Amino acid sequence: MKQQMIESSIRRRALRLGVSTIFAAMLSACVNYAGIHSDKQVAKPQQFETVQSLPPEQGHWPASNWADQFGDPQLKALIGEALQGSPTIDEAHARVAQAQAYSEAAKAGTLPRVDANYSLTRQQYSSTALIPPPFAGTWQTENKGLLSASYDLDLWGKNREALKAAVSQTQASQADEEFVKLTLSTAIARTYNQLARLYVLHDIAQEEVARREQIDRITVGRIATGLDTEVERKTAQANLATSRANVTAIDGSILTARYQLAALLGAGPDRGLSIERPMLGVGDEVRLPDNLPADLVGRRPDIVAARWRVDAMTHEVKEAKAEFYPDINLSAAIGLDAFGFGRFLTAASRTASAGPAIHLPIFDAGELRAQLKGRYAEFDYAVAVYNQTLITALSDVAMQLAQIRSSDAELVDAQTAQRAAQDADQLAITQFKAGLTNQLTVLNADVTALNADQAVANLKMNRRDQQIALASALGGGYVDTSADETRRADAAALANPVVAGR
CATH class of the missing domain: 1.20.1600.10 (Outer membrane efflux proteins (OEP))
Incomplete structure (x- = not known):
């Protein structure tokens, strides 16, 4: 058990060193x-x-x-x-x-930024493309509401x-x-x-x-x-x-x-x-x-x-x-996305995302x-x-x-x-x-x-x-x-x- 802990510690240190080396x-x-x-x-x-x-x-x-x-x-x-x-x-x-x-x-x-968006789209989907049945070849009304937030760390x-x-x-x-x-x-x-x-x-x-x-x-x-x-x-x-x-x-x-x-x-x-x-x-x-x-x-x-x-x-x-230098921007979003109005305000229509975005200039001529x-x-x-x-x-x-x-x-x-x-x-x-x-x-x-x-x-x-x-x-x-x-x-x-x- 002690040997496993030592090996795990070594792997973590090696990982940190590798990340630091790559970043440098x-x-x-x-x-x-x-x-x-x-x-x-x-x-x-x-x-x-x-x-x-x-x-x-x-x-x-x-x-x-x-x-x-x-x-x-x-x-x-x-x-x-x-x-x-x-x-x-x-x-x-x-x-x-x-x-x-x-x-x-x-x-x-x-400062952090917060935005709210809502869109309603009436669209006919192709029956021979990516959308599977029963929506393929039909007209659908898509309701989408999204609350998003972002913050530039400004390191x-x-x-x-x-x-x-x-x-x-x-x-x-x-x-x-x-x-x-x-x-x-x-x-x-x-x-x-x-x-x-x-x-x-x-x-x-x-x-x-x-x-x-x-x-x-x-x-x-x-x-x-x-x-x-x-x-x-x-x-x-x-x-x-x-x-x-x-x-x-x-x-x-x-x-x-x-x-x-x-x-x-x-x-x-x-x-x-x-x-x-x-x-x-x-x-x-x-x-x-x-x-x-x-x-x-x-x-x-x-x-x-x-x-x-x-x-x-x-x-x-x-x-x-x-x-x-690198730019790091944190963003998160939560919202609802559904076909039609009946299911729009249900838990099943919930969507969410979060994560960092990193921009690093390498070659810009x-x-x-x-x-x-x-x-x-x-x-x-x-x-x-x-x-x-x-x-x-x-x-x-x-x-x-x-x-x-x-x-x-x-x-x-x-x-x-x-x-x-x-x-x-x-x-x-x-x-x-x-x-x-x-x-x-x-x-x-x-x-x-x-x-x-x-x-x-x-x-x-x-x-x-x-x-x-x-x-x-x-x-x-x-x-x-x-x-x-x-x-x-x-x-x-x-x-x-x-x-x-x-």
């Missing part, structure tokens, strides 16, 4: 991904030299209401209107909903990686939506500032018309006293007409800016006609926040979106690798290797996009800051030149009226004053435009919280028991 041999004979890899890595913000260009200034990151700093409630209302009704936002929201649907579909692949994590990739793509889409909102808000603020610029230039142009009218009146008086001729009069009239044409041109530009704002709001062009004249203030003091390069990656939605796409591609690479190479190429592309997005973001902040500092310095000299030009213009008109100088001197002084006024106005508007662009470059108040949310989502989605292994 099958795996070694299967397709594999040897030699397929990637050495690309996402860039770290600390690896870029930014100390001189982006110095820590103990400033604050923009808040979500960054546009309020300019003190114009109409601007805030326009941005809110656009974020509620613009088709551009609807497009971004639809893309998020689509990504969420893909994520839900991927989650379904990690190598293919379905779990697909779910993680889908979740990451959803997070990327949500960051994309925030970037669209930021881009739209920035475009509205900058177009609104352009409208403010046009109104200021319109005021300067109208003042220029008034000065040219004054020169024309003085010229008429000088002609009466013999100091000037009709040549000077015609010159004055030509300059006056040119100034009035400039006012008309600016009026057209103002109307165009209104239509542009209406389009950004997602409304018809008439909406732009009801926008009142902007009343924008100077805005807050410009100072960069500390630890900017490192914190910027969580403040810019475009960087966050690019990072999530890298994460998604990482999981898709793992999913593609899992395709090289290189299809799986090509698929994995494609995933690695997409991963490399996602890494390159992320790195370039990070570089562009750092450069964007540095350029906007440099332009603001340059505008501040230029404005000091421009205002000094403006005051001198205005004094010279007034003095020239006084001397011209008194007959102490000619019209050419007055016109030259007038043109210099006009250019100085326009230069100061444009510098002020440019500086505000750059301030808006800087707030956008710093993320516009966006803060990435998706990492924590994703960890919670992964834990909930993968709560069902799975067999891990590689």
Whole structure:
């Protein structure tokens, strides 16, 4: 008896060893991904030299209401209107909903599946084929009902990686939506500032018309006293007409800016006609926040979106690798199958099945290797996009800051030149009226004053435009919280028991 037990134990061990050897041999004979890899890595913000260009200034990151700093409630209302009704936002929201649907579909692949089917078939069976009498050559009604269940063991994590990739793509889409909102808000603020610029230039142009009218009146008086001729009069009239044409041109530009704002709001062009004249203030003091390069990656939605796409591609690479390993799917079914209705609900009509299904790729002519190479190429592309997005973001902040500092310095000299030009213009008109100088001197002084006024106005508007662009470059108040949310989502989605292994 003891000898029999020993022999039985030896046979069981030999059987297990044989099965293991066969399984190992099958795996070694299967397709594999040897030699397929990637050495690309996402860039770290600390690896870029930014100390001189982006110095820590103990400033604050923009808040979500960054546009309020300019003190114009109409601007805030326009941005809110656009974020509620613009088709551009609807497009971004639809893309998020689509990504969420893909994520839900991927989650379904990690869970058991249960289906119920019923069919009724009226069929005449052949009397010379497989069906024996008494059914051969007769018409029969077959009723079939089946309840089936299946579950992919996902031993190598293919379905779990697909779910993680889908979740990451959803997070990327949500960051994309925030970037669209930021881009739209920035475009509205900058177009609104352009409208403010046009109104200021319109005021300067109208003042220029008034000065040219004054020169024309003085010229008429000088002609009466013999100091000037009709040549000077015609010159004055030509300059006056040119100034009035400039006012008309600016009026057209103002109307165009209104239509542009209406389009950004997602409304018809008439909406732009009801926008009142902007009343924008100077805005807050410009100072960069500390630890900017490192914190910027969580403040810019475009960087966050690019990072999530890298994460998604990482999981898709793992999913593609899992395709090289065996798939084991457990399935079971129970149902009823009978000819006619009388015997359909009886125990004799009962049918049942259960068992595993194993899929092992052995030779696929290189299809799986090509698929994995494609995933690695997409991963490399996602890494390159992320790195370039990070570089562009750092450069964007540095350029906007440099332009603001340059505008501040230029404005000091421009205002000094403006005051001198205005004094010279007034003095020239006084001397011209008194007959102490000619019209050419007055016109030259007038043109210099006009250019100085326009230069100061444009510098002020440019500086505000750059301030808006800087707030956008710093993320516009966006803060990435998706990492924590994703960890919670992964834990909930993968709560069902799975067999891990590689």
